Amino acid sequence: MNHALRRVSLVVLGMFLLLLINVNYVQAFEPPFLAAQQDNARVFAQQFQYQRGSILTADNKTIAESVHVKQGIYSYQRHYPDPQVYAPVTGYNSLYSNTGIEQTEDKYLSGTAPQLTVHNLIDLVTGKPKRGASVQLTINSAAQQAAYNALKATGLPSGVVAIQPSTGAILALASYPTFNPNKYATFDGAQLNRIDSAYRNDPRQPLLNRAIEETFPPGSTFKIVTSSTAFATGNYNPDTRVYAPTNLKLPGTTHQLINYDNLPCNDGTNPTGNGKVPLIYAFTVSCNTVFGNLGMHLGDNALRAQANKFGMNDPNLTIPLPVAQSNYPPIPNNDPALTAYSAIGQYNDTVTALQEAMFSAAIANNGNLMAPYMVQRVIAPDLTPLVTAQQTSMGQAVSPTMAAQVARMMVSVVQQPYGTAHLAVTSMTNYTVAAKTGTAQNGANNTGLDDAVFTCYAPVNNPQIAIGVIVKGGGLGADASAPVAVKILQAYLSSLAKR
Amino acid sequence: MSAVATPGEPAGTGQLAAARPDATGSMVPMPRGRRQTELAMLAFAVGVVLFAYANVGLGLNGHIPAGLVTYGIGFAALVGIAHLAVRRLAPWADPLLLPLAALLNGLGLVMIYRLQQSGRNGNPGNVIYGMTSSTATFQLIWTALGIVGFVAVLALISEPRVLQRYTYTLGAVGLGLLALPALLPARFSEVPGTGAKIQVAVGGFSFQPEEFAKLALAVFFAGYLVAKRDVLALAGRRVLGIDLPRARDLGPVLIAWAASLLVLVFESDIGTSALFFGLFVVMLYVATQRTSWLLIGGALFLAGALIAAKLFAHVGERFTIWLHPFSGTNPSHAAYQLVQGLYGLGYGGVLGTGLGHGQPYWTPLVQSDFIITAFGEELGLTGLMAILLIYGLIVERGLRAAVAVRDPFSKLLAAGLSFTVALQVFVIVGGVTRLIPLTGITTPFLSQGGSSLVASWMLIALLMRISDTARRPAPQPIQEEGMTQVVRGR
Numbered sequence: 004m005n006h007a008l009r010r011v012s013l014v015v016l017g018m019f020l021l022l023l024i025n026v027n028y029v030q031a032f033e034p035p036f037l038a039a040q041q042d043n044a045r046v047f048a049q050q051f052q053y054q055r056g057s058i059l060t061a062d063n064k065t066i067a068e069s070v071h072v073k074q075g076i077y078s079y080q081r082h083y084p085d086p087q088v089y090a091p092v093t094g095y096n097s098l099y100s101n102t103g104i105e106q107t108e109d110k111y112l113s114g115t116a117p118q119l120t121v122h123n124l125i126d127l128v129t130g131k132p133k134r135g136a137s138v139q140l141t142i143n144s145a146a147q148q149a150a151y152n153a154l155k156a157t158g159l160p161s162g163v164v165a166i167q168p169s170t171g172a173i174l175a176l177a178s179y180p181t182f183n184p185n186k187y188a189t190f191d192g193a194q195l196n197r198i199d200s201a202y203r204n205d206p207r208q209p210l211l212n213r214a215i216e217e218t219f220p221p222g223s224t225f226k227i228v229t230s231s232t233a234f235a236t237g238n239y240n241p242d243t244r245v246y247a248p249t250n251l252k253l254p255g256t257t258h259q260l261i262n263y264d265n266l267p268c269n270d271g272t273n274p275t276g277n278g279k280v281p282l283i284y285a286f287t288v289s290c291n292t293v294f295g296n297l298g299m300h301l302g303d304n305a306l307r308a309q310a311n312k313f314g315m316n317d318p319n320l321t322i323p324l325p326v327a328q329s330n331y332p333p334i335p336n337n338d339p340a341l342t343a344y345s346a347i348g349q350y351n352d353t354v355t356a357l358q359e360a361m362f363s364a365a366i367a368n369n370g371n372l373m374a375p376y377m378v379q380r381v382i383a384p385d386l387t388p389l390v391t392a393q394q395t396s397m398g399q400a401v402s403p404t405m406a407a408q409v410a411r412m413m414v415s416v417v418q419q420p421y422g423t424a425h426l427a428v429t430s431m432t433n434y435t436v437a438a439k440t441g442t443a444q445n446g447a448n449n450t451g452l453d454d455a456v457f458t459c460y461a462p463v464n465n466p467q468i469a470i471g472v473i474v475k476g477g478g479l480g481a482d483a484s485a486p487v488a489v490k491i492l493q494a495y496l497s498s499l500a501k502r
Numbered sequence: 503m504s505a506v507a508t509p510g511e512p513a514g515t516g517q518l519a520a521a522r523p524d525a526t527g528s529m530v531p532m533p534r535g536r537r538q539t540e541l542a543m544l545a546f547a548v549g550v551v552l553f554a555y556a557n558v559g560l561g562l563n564g565h566i567p568a569g570l571v572t573y574g575i576g577f578a579a580l581v582g583i584a585h586l587a588v589r590r591l592a593p594w595a596d597p598l599l600l601p602l603a604a605l606l607n608g609l610g611l612v613m614i615y616r617l618q619q620s621g622r623n624g625n626p627g628n629v630i631y632g633m634t635s636s637t638a639t640f641q642l643i644w645t646a647l648g649i650v651g652f653v654a655v656l657a658l659i660s661e662p663r664v665l666q667r668y669t670y671t672l673g674a675v676g677l678g679l680l681a682l683p684a685l686l687p688a689r690f691s692e693v694p695g696t697g698a699k700i701q702v703a704v705g706g707f708s709f710q711p712e713e714f715a716k717l718a719l720a721v722f723f724a725g726y727l728v729a730k731r732d733v734l735a736l737a738g739r740r741v742l743g744i745d746l747p748r749a750r751d752l753g754p755v756l757i758a759w760a761a762s763l764l765v766l767v768f769e770s771d772i773g774t775s776a777l778f779f780g781l782f783v784v785m786l787y788v789a790t791q792r793t794s795w796l797l798i799g800g801a802l803f804l805a806g807a808l809i810a811a812k813l814f815a816h817v818g819e820r821f822t823i824w825l826h827p828f829s830g831t832n833p834s835h836a837a838y839q840l841v842q843g844l845y846g847l848g849y850g851g852v853l854g855t856g857l858g859h860g861q862p863y864w865t866p867l868v869q870s871d872f873i874i875t876a877f878g879e880e881l882g883l884t885g886l887m888a889i890l891l892i893y894g895l896i897v898e899r900g901l902r903a904a905v906a907v908r909d910p911f912s913k914l915l916a917a918g919l920s921f922t923v924a925l926q927v928f929v930i931v932g933g934v935t936r937l938i939p940l941t942g943i944t945t946p947f948l949s950q951g952g953s954s955l956v957a958s959w960m961l962i963a964l965l966m967r968i969s970d971t972a973r974r975p976a977p978q979p980i981q982e983e984g985m986t987q988v989v990r991g992r
Contacts (some may be wrong), residue, residue: 004913005905006787011917012901014784015924019894021930022889025937029847031881038850040841042833045849046625052859076624076861441834 020445041219047098051077051190056112056135058093058104062498064144067093067105067184069135072325074190081105081188090153091162091178091212091375092142094324095187097195103212104138104377107323111136111381111389118389126384133149134384140143141172141379141392141487146468149494150177160358160475162213162482164375165491168364168396171373173322174493175470176357178213214246215326218353222456223289223423225348227362227409230286230294232309234405241283241408244462245303249276249299250400251292253340260343261294268293273425286412287422291347306346312400314361314372315354321366322357329358348456359458359471363437365465366413370406372397374455413437414463424459427485432493435463440481452476459482461492467499531666535973537573537589540597541674543619544585544627547601548578551608554857558616567615576642577608580649581636591656592970599662599969602892606947607645607955609889612857613869613876614641614950620863637950644952648959655963662912662968669725669754676718677761680778684768691769700771712774713944713957716781716922717964721951722916723782727789731910735790759783759802772810772817773929773941779803781923785918789910825937839866841935843875847886854882869950871942874931897924903969916968919961 009430038046058067066089069079083089094103101109110116114123114135122143146165154177165175186198190320211217233239247268251260262268267276268290285293287354298306310331311315320326331352334341344350357375367374374395381390401409414437416422417429423440443457455477460469469489477483554576556966559567563905567573581604588595622628629635659665665672683691683700690703701708707932747817762779765771784797819836827837827844842865849980850860862868862876869876878886900920926946944954946961 004789004910004917007791008901008913008917011784011788012898013892013922015901015921017899018924018928019890019897021937022890022931024937025884025932025935026878026890029844029935030850030878030886031852033844034848034851040828040833040845042841043845043849044842044864045845048861049849076620220965257694392515394849423953446694 012193024310032392038332050096050113051098052080053065053114054079054135054183055081055096056114056137057138058108058112059139060144060147061140061174062144064126066140066142066144067096070429072500079189080186080190083184083188085148086185088148088177088183089142090184091214092140092147093181093184095184097187097199098190098192099195102210102323104140107321108138108378108381111138113287113386116389117146117218119383122383122385125183136384136389137382138380139382140377141167141173141493142169142176142377145498145499146175146491146495147177149491150175150487152178153180153431153490154179154474157470157474157477157483158486159477159483160207160213161473161477161487162215163470163472163487163491164214164216164355164357164360165468165470165495166357166360166364166375168367168460168469169373170206171364171375172379172392172394173375173377174468174495176377178205178211180207180209184429192422196398207494212324213473213475214356215322215324216351216355218327218329218355219454219456220442220443221348221354221359221477222353222443222454223291223347224359224362224439224441224456224458225346225352225354226286226289227299227366227413227439227458228310228410229279229298229306229346230311231313231401231405232305233282233297233331234408236301236305239282241281241286241412242281244279245282245293246283247273247276247280247285247290247293248296251295251343252295253295253343255338256340258340260292260347262291263289266501267372283412283415286439287415287419289416289423294347295343299339299343301346303337303342303345306342307331307333309401310352311502312372313358313365314400315352315358315399320375322377324377326357327355329354349444356471356473358433359456359473361437361471363458363460363471364411365400366406366409366437367460367469368398369403372400372403381473410437411464413439413459424457424481424485427481428459428489431486431489432461434461434496436461436489436492439465439487440479440484440485442479453478455479455481456481457481457488459488459492461496468495535593536597537585537593539702540600541585541587543597543601544581544604547605547608548574548581550605551577551612553951554609554612555615557857558612558619559858561856562616562619573642577611577645580646584649584652587653590968591653591660592966594973595966595970596903596973598895598899599962599966602896602899603947606889606892607648607959609877610873610945610948610955611638611641611645613873613880613948614638616858616880617863617876619685620858622863628768630863630869631865633950637869640952641950641955644676644955645702647952650957651818651956652963655960656967657965658969662907662915663909665721666725666728666911666917669722672718673722673726674714674747674763676722678776678930679691679718680713680755680761680765682711684765699924700769700774710944710951710953712771713953714960716777717919717957717960719778720781720785720915720918721920722786724911727785727914728911730856731789734786735792736954752898754771756802758800759806763806771940771942772820773933773943776803776807776929777922777925777943779806779917781922784921784925785914786919789914810870820941823921824936827936834926840934840940842866842934843868843872846875846879847935850879850881850886853878854878854885856880867942870944871930871949872934873948873950874945875934877948878935889948890927893923893927897921897927899969900965903965903972906972909971912968912971916965923961 055069057065059065066082066175070082071079094105096105112135123133126358130358150163162178166173181203189195249267268280270280271285273280315329315331318328340434341350345352376392380388380394383389417436417438424438428436437457438459441455442456455474457472460466470491474483556566616640618633622630701710762775767773770980785793811821823837827841836954846862846865855881860879862879863873877889898921900916904916907913930945931945932938946958
């Protein structure tokens with residue numbers, strides 16, 4: 004029987020070899036696949052067992068941190084010191100999912116990024132607990148706080164973004180109404196689900212990031228693009244006299260394009276309401292008829308090409324939060340009437356608040372549009388920098404000459420007593436500001452409340468901040484949105500002065 | 503492996519040769535029983551277990567568990583008693599089996615304590631399903647009963663051949679134990695939540711008769727096959743170079759096959775069914791040395807499995823879970839347990855999280871069927887391979903005893919018992935690591951549950967009894983010459 008026994012031994016050896024090979028496969032090769040599974044509770048729970056990295060503003064204010072607690076299996080709980088102010092930036096970090104910077108920078112914050120492998124290994128060997136890397140943002144706490152307060156003061160759904168024109172660094176990014184990410188930091192799964200569904204079912208949509216995730220009609224702020232398109236032809240400058248009817252007849256329709264409150268476009272040289280005014284005057288008082296007519300002459304394709312140069316129609320923009328595409332879609336059959344509406348930002352063109360800021364930022368930076376970004380650097384637990392942001396250009400939106408021409412018109416909007424932003428801006432700040440207001444009609448047959456849109460930069464001679472504001476249902480851009488922008492630039496520029 | 507553990511030991515029956523008188527007529531020293539080796543390795547096993555226990559406390563709470571000393575003394579005393587019993591009752595037994603079993607038993611205790619401490623989903627307030635707040639204590643009591651069973655087997659069975667007398671008695675007992683849960687109403691026999699009718703539960707106390715049926719049936723198979731092996735080895739027709747048995751001799755294997763299928767159908771226990779059938783076929787092969795029995799057995803098993811998969815939804819589902827655990831809603835429903843176990847293994851990776859640092863509590867039944875995934879998670883691939891090698895060593899020492907012992911009954915019994923350990927480990931570890939379809943059976947020595955633990959200790963005692971017989975020096979003649987030799991027993 005020993006012969007058979009030796010064979011059985013070989014079979015047994017084979018069985019154990021199979022087991023050993025299989026566990027080697029499962030534990031040495033399969034872990035990345037297993038960890039990537041959606042429902043792997045261990046991976047989610049694990050991140051609360053060690054200290055996740057903090058999120059800091061550019062001026063070193065902590066806006067998200069892991070606090071040591073002892074709740075069952077969890078050792079660290081996420082805490083947001085100013086939850087609502089920074090919610091659109093940080094997002095939340097819950098048991099099951101992340102949003103915002105918590106999501107996009109998760110591999111650094113959680114310490115799983117490849118660059119951190121050596122740090123983790125050293126910590127393991129030296130017996131230090133594992134920690135995630137910190138993420139420092141470009142956000143300025145003064146600007147961000149002012150932004151949130153100003154939006155909250157409007158009481159309306161609204162979003163704002165502020166950019167440093169020379170770098171693309173995002174100085175503020177706020178949305179209202181917003182949510183409290185601390186509520187997502189609970190370890191109670193049932194409670195978490197209740198909170199999440201309450202936020203999701205809230206008609207005010209607090210989880211929606213109105214600075215970058217929702218688009219609105221740009222209204223008259225789009226006249227920056229229309230003017231730029233005109234200057235690019237070489238046939239126009241701010242002093243070119245352009246046709247300025249009181250009512251613009253739209254070809255192929257019975258509609259007539261009119262100005263705000265059906266006013267004539269008259270600087271004193273156009274008493275008949277059928278003559279011409281300088282382009283800069285039309286821009287300053289925001290004559291729809293002038294720009295509608297101009298748009299029809301320039302054509303849909305030229306307008307869209309210029310819009311693209313300002314960053315519109317880009318589905319892949321990330322800051323690193325994904326940004327909704329600002330649209331300037333092709334107009335069916337190049338219809339001139341619809342082109343006229345598009346040229347004043349009232350047809351299918353829609354923009355994010357970030358896009359509004361990018362209009363001004365490009366003009367402020369001599370036409371060079373810097374790619375907006377929010378993560379300045381990633382700092383390893385031992386304080387060595389891991390990643391530092393690289394500033395990149397998205398290209399010349401307009402030539403420096405054209406930028407200066409548009410800038411001159413935007414300054415005029417604020418400085419001329421008849422400019423649409425004159426009162427709103429000069430009454431509130433001593434900083435020199437260049438701006439464009441917009442009042443976008445809304446809803447079916449324009450029965451909805453107008454959206455207030457505003458884009459600006461300051462100071463004029465040395466631009467430090469460019470801002471885009473959208474207040475849904477805010478009425479006139481100058482009334483609802485301009486004060487928001489001014490409060491932000493006031494807060495930011497005075498914080499620079501103190502430094 | 504064995505060369506390291508027992509250096510210089512002659513293979514097989516070499517001990518007998520070593521005891522022969524040399525040319526001058528003086529006696530060479532008796533072969534050593536290697537009890538000192540056993541004691542040293544036992545101390546090492548106890549040390550590893552206590553280290554692991556301290557580790558759990560440090561991992562979970564940051565301090566060494568308060569009960570370390572009493573626990574250590576208790577565990578050391580239990581294995582110490584086993585060791586003393588071996589010294590007295592089986593002094594020539596293999597020195598590796600007891601330390602290996604003690605190490606596994608101790609690690610199982612540590613893991614069950616660790617799981618009890620962390621609670622369901624990691625909340626110490628909720629006990630893991632199937633555990634209570636005193637499961638670890640009960641497991642220690644079961645360990646003590648296991649040692650009692652171990653000593654009792656060594657004390658009551660002085661020679662393996664004694665068991666041969668009870669071949670048919672034990673066969674009847676084994677079948678009775680196996681059939682018992684199927685005959686009882688489900689409320690007494692069904693394991694809650696699994697649908698498997700494999701236990702006898704009265705009050706708060708439950709036991710799984712199949713664990714003991716395994717031992718009884720191994721004895722029965724050995725006795726039966728030793729008696730019938732000459733007939734069963736007779737060649738019938740020769741097909742494709744393989745001698746097929748005669749058709750009329752197929753009876754026993756068909757009966758075993760039918761019995762295992764009945765277990766499967768009436769108790770919904772695929773693992774046990776596979777285990778018993780595999781045990782029978784391999785013992786049949788060893789007894790007859792006819793490869794054809796292995797082929798016939800394998801074919802019957804595959805046919806049975808496929809038919810069962812078609813006929814019974816719960817068997818077919820096992821195949822689906824095995825092949826597609828991650829597709830559709832399987833990860834959160836049908837394959838939840840398997841997938842959680844795999845997540846645990848993946849989370850542990852090569853080096854493991856360390857005891858107390860993993861999250862094994864997400865996996866349902868992690869304290870019993872899936873305990874190997876808890877070890878894989880916290881001790882990593884490294885620790886899991888070490889545990890598999892410990893099992894491999896136990897099987898190897900058992901087979902070595904089978905090779906060494908001269909009596910055919912003992913040989914068959916040792917082979918059968920060793921092979922059940924191998925097969926059981928293969929079925930459960932292969933199942934939870936997705937090598938083969940998952941069937942729930944206990945992991946010897948590690949899983950929560952008293953029946954399995956006591957039966958495993960009795961199995962080790964039987965193997966040690968057989969190895970003691972194999973390694974015992976031949977009787978020494980009292981006088982050198984003469985017509986009549988008076989021989990002395992041991």
